[in-house]
Amino acid sequence: MAHGYYKVEGKPLMVLAHGTVGVQHAAMAMYNAYCDRVPIYVILGNIIDVTKRAPGVEWFHSVQDAAAMVRDFTKWDDLPISLEHFAESAVRAYRVAMTPPTMPVVLVADGDLQETPIASDLKIRIPKLTHEMPPVGDSGSVAEVARLLVAAENPVIMADRTARTPAGLACLVDLAETLQCSVVDQGARMNFPTRHPLNQSDRARAAVADADDILGLDVADFYGSTHSYRDQIERTSRPGTKPNAKLITISADDLYIKANYQDFQRYNEVDIAIAADSEATLPSLTEAVKRLITDDRKRAFQDRGVRLKAAHMQALERSRDAAAFAWDASPISTARMCMELWSQIQNEDWSLVGATTFVSKWPQRLWNFDKHYQYIGNAGGYGVGYGAPAATGAALANRKYGRLTVNIQNDGDLMYAPGVLWTAAHHKIPILHIMHNNRAYHQEVMQVQIMADRHSRGISNCGTGTTISGPDISYAKLAESMGVHGEGPISDPKDLGPAIKRAIEVVKRGEPALVDVVTQPR
Amino acid sequence: MRRAEQRAEAGATRRMELIAMRAGWMKRFVVLLFLFAFAALLFGFPVARAQQSSDAPPAGNAQNGKKLLVSYGCYECHGREGQGSTQTGAARIGPPQLSFEGFQNYVRKPTNQMPPYTSKAVPDQDLADIYAYLKSIPMPPKGKDIPLLNK
Numbered sequence: 139m140a141h142g143y144y145k146v147e148g149k150p151l152m153v154l155a156h157g158t159v160g161v162q163h164a165a166m167a168m169y170n171a172y173c174d175r176v177p178i179y180v181i182l183g184n185i186i187d188v189t190k191r192a193p194g195v196e197w198f199h200s201v202q203d204a205a206a207m208v209r210d211f212t213k214w215d216d217l218p219i220s221l222e223h224f225a226e227s228a229v230r231a232y233r234v235a236m237t238p239p240t241m242p243v244v245l246v247a248d249g250d251l252q253e254t255p256i257a258s259d260l261k262i263r264i265p266k267l268t269h270e271m272p273p274v275g276d277s278g279s280v281a282e283v284a285r286l287l288v289a290a291e292n293p294v295i296m297a298d299r300t301a302r303t304p305a306g307l308a309c310l311v312d313l314a315e316t317l318q319c320s321v322v323d324q325g326a327r328m329n330f331p332t333r334h335p336l337n338q339s340d341r342a343r344a345a346v347a348d349a350d351d352i353l354g355l356d357v358a359d360f361y362g363s364t365h366s367y368r369d370q371i372e373r374t375s376r377p378g379t380k381p382n383a384k385l386i387t388i389s390a391d392d393l394y395i396k397a398n399y400q401d402f403q404r405y406n407e408v409d410i411a412i413a414a415d416s417e418a419t420l421p422s423l424t425e426a427v428k429r430l431i432t433d434d435r436k437r438a439f440q441d442r443g444v445r446l447k448a449a450h451m452q453a454l455e456r457s458r459d460a461a462a463f464a465w466d467a468s469p470i471s472t473a474r475m476c477m478e479l480w481s482q483i484q485n486e487d488w489s490l491v492g493a494t495t496f497v498s499k500w501p502q503r504l505w506n507f508d509k510h511y512q513y514i515g516n517a518g519g520y521g522v523g524y525g526a527p528a529a530t531g532a533a534l535a536n537r538k539y540g541r542l543t544v545n546i547q548n549d550g551d552l553m554y555a556p557g558v559l560w561t562a563a564h565h566k567i568p569i570l571h572i573m574h575n576n577r578a579y580h581q582e583v584m585q586v587q588i589m590a591d592r593h594s595r596g597i598s599n600c601g602t603g604t605t606i607s608g609p610d611i612s613y614a615k616l617a618e619s620m621g622v623h624g625e626g627p628i629s630d631p632k633d634l635g636p637a638i639k640r641a642i643e644v645v646k647r648g649e650p651a652l653v654d655v656v657t658q659p660r
Numbered sequence: 661m662r663r664a665e666q667r668a669e670a671g672a673t674r675r676m677e678l679i680a681m682r683a684g685w686m687k688r689f690v691v692l693l694f695l696f697a698f699a700a701l702l703f704g705f706p707v708a709r710a711q712q713s714s715d716a717p718p719a720g721n722a723q724n725g726k727k728l729l730v731s732y733g734c735y736e737c738h739g740r741e742g743q744g745s746t747q748t749g750a751a752r753i754g755p756p757q758l759s760f761e762g763f764q765n766y767v768r769k770p771t772n773q774m775p776p777y778t779s780k781a782v783p784d785q786d787l788a789d790i791y792a793y794l795k796s797i798p799m800p801p802k803g804k805d806i807p808l809l810n811k
Binding site: 368369370455457458459460461462463464465467469471472474477478480481484495496497498499503504580583584587588591592594596597598600658659660 | 731732733735736737739740741742743744745746747748752754772773775776777778780781782800801802803804806808809810811
């Protein structure tokens with residue numbers, strides 16, 4: 139929940155957990171947040187002094203080094219041994235977590251420290267919290283990048299975890315419109331309006347192949363985004379860019395790296411690498427670009443903008459044509475599901491808080507996103523169990539703004555932490571879950587099939603252990619058992635619109651609802 | 661009564677004629693088949709090539725193909741109506757954009773992310789059945805003609 143909350147509200151949520159069993163449950167969520175560069179403020183309880191533990195369970199629930207098992211995927215942790223130490227570390231933890239690259243932090247709260255009465259003469263001082271300024275690219279490097287961008291015939295800006303805040307989206311629009319250049323939004327955050335004519339995300343490969351400069355702004359996998367990859371027995375990879383294309387990155391990831399978990403991806407062979415926060419660097423880069431623009435370049439930019447608008451409209455038309463296939467199919471196509479949902483929410487103040495990766499990114503391809511809170515990306519580490527809890531955390535943040543929170547929820551993912559449905563009902567957190575119920579851990583079905591085919595083991599048994607049927611789960615009944623309004627299962631596309639409409643009425647009353655949609659795989 | 665007998669007799673005669681005609685066709689068919697077989701033996705390769713280069717796909721059972729699309733797992737990436745997906749990288753195959761020959765060649769030796777499927781994994785006839793099913797899927801209207809896609 140804390141993961142989703144931060145991405146909407148921009149503030150970390152505090153998480154309290156047992157130092158042993160609690161942190162083991164929380165570890166997957168913490169790993170996702172770490173990979174997604176999301177700060178979470180975690181406090182783990184523990185009892186260090188063996189003479190203070192009760193016999194039995196407290197021994198099972200005590201540990202020598204509580205933060206050890208998550209140290210590889212948190213930014214910082216501490217075990218304060220006095221109240222003043224705790225005060226100082228608590229303030230430090232907040233600042234460390236919130237300084238880009240933002241990440242989870244852990245404080246271990248010793249039981250003895252928590253329970254021992256405070257001495258009457260003890261004066262505890264809590265240090266002042268100063269927000270660190272995010273690291274900005276140095277002016278010389280920024281000027282060089284500006285020079286390259288202005289001179290380029292086809293520069294491409296690639297965004298991913300770029301817009302940490304709503305200001306990031308506005309800054310990116312300013313730079314792109316100044317240059318009239320392509321923007322490819324990888325979608326870890328809501329970086330760029332989907333219907334903006336410069337948005338070329340739906341033809342990303344073509345835009346990258348045609349580029350002479352590519353500027354990556356906090357892109358999680360810049361190598362993968364600039365290379366093609368073929369996953370056959372012999373795995374091959376080759377550049378997807380022109381041989382002389384200049385590659386530039388601005389990324390806070392260059393400021394902090396750990397060794398064990400390999401979330402840092404392939405090494406980027408780039409021409410300029412600026413170790414800085416991209417959102418904070420954008421205003422100075424845009425100013426530097428504006429200073430360099432001549433009348434000639436301005437005319438060239440305008441011509442380029444016209445061409446890109448045409449390419450954007452063609453890509454939109456292609457996506458609409460593609461969505462028409464299997465339009466009336468049962469199970470329901472992911473395109474139909476997404477468009478039935480869109481038709482019901484488009485006139486509301488909506489916020490889509492579930493990842494769209496597994497529904498072929500139809501929302502980004504066909505909906506009109508133009509606000510920062512309208513999309514919050516995915517899990518980060520691809521760890522299952524992220525969806526419903528993160529969405530509920532995001533809905534908690536959206537509640538006070540009166541936004542209609544919508545989550546497209548994968549069926550397998552919900553089975554990891556379905557209890558969050560009850561949490562939403564109990565705390566009256568309004569959220570609409572649209573189940574993408576393809577009755578499988580579908581990514582695994584596909585992977586097992588590739589391997590079975592590769593090793594000639596037969597390709598008709600790949601559903602074993604990967605599909606979720608026999609019996610089919612009724613997610614509507616599951617929801618209702620926890621006090622959440624349930625609709626479905628719905629297999630006929632004609633029934634979907636009315637079901638979504640009924641569910642939205644419930645959500646507008648301040649309660650959670652779920653519509654179980656039996657879907658095509660992707 | 662007599663009329664009835666006449667009708668019965670006439671009917672019997674007609675049946676005999678039909679049997680005789682069929683026997684004649686059969687004889688002619690067997691002779692033709694023999695001649696074709698002889699020609700195939702004599703000029704075997706040209707005849708086989710002529711059959712392969714035909715644009716018409718081999719006869720396939722669309723109903724069986726629909727089942728095979730699922731049991732062989734094609735649907736996993738391509739969808740149950742072959743609609744494809746940008747997430748899986750699978751092309752739209754329903755209705756097919758390739759001739760059967762091109763379709764078969766691609767399945768055996770794909771050039772992109774799709775794994776190769778040998779005839780041991782998916783026999784030729786099963787592939788023909790799958791193709792027949794995909795071929796039976798009608799083209800949808802253009803996206804601009806579906807109101808929900810234009811909101």
